[in-house]
């Protein structure tokens with residue numbers, strides 16, 4: 001089924017944005033799919049235009065939707081911790097999502113996360129393309145299956161292929177790992193610590209590809225057990 005035409009959509013808004021910061025304002029007007037109707041605001045990516053690394057998640061969550069910033073909830077805290085353990089300077093990382101509005105269903109007073117469908121992901125893709133083309137990161141890291149399928153392809157399985165470094169026309173290195181939210185959802189303590197260690201290990205592979213300017217001078221190799 002073809003996606004209904006919604007206006008204004010990403011193409012015309014991006015064409016009218018003369019600077020990177022104007023993209024951030026333009027996305028608030030986007031009506032490219034129906035998700036905006038259930039969200040508080042669009043959540044554009046955050047970080048320096050000179051970032052070496054771009055991390056791409058699925059969509060903003062409830063906290064991000066309210067704050068207007070990506071990765072500010074518990075998963076974002078865990079991500080910051082993993083980046084530090086991997087020796088990657090947080091200020092060299094740009095974080096964003098495949099879909100810019102929080103997609104949810106209402107259950108009583110709660111808004112429950114709803115996975116965006118392929119039409120919604122496709123409708124929102126020009127915003128991500130605009131971020132990639134203007135930042136031109138050295139490494140793009142897909143966090144979770146939605147981002148991996150959107151940027152690498154449907155055959156890429158995060159469980160099987162995580163940490164594999166791929167050459168791409170999007171960036172010199174494209175790779176994927178799990179979304180930090182999945183670590184938080186792991187109920188067993190030992191399993192959760194093992195997931196965190198593997199996540200940090202995936203990020204260390206990326207750190208090895210980065211210039212020293214993107215690295216913490218003395219990376220911590222000590223996992224902070226009990227902190228997640």
Ligand code: SF4
Nearest residue numbers: 030032033100101124
């Ligand atoms: S989710 Fe993306 S395409 Fe849909 S309205 Fe929001 S910004 Fe536009």
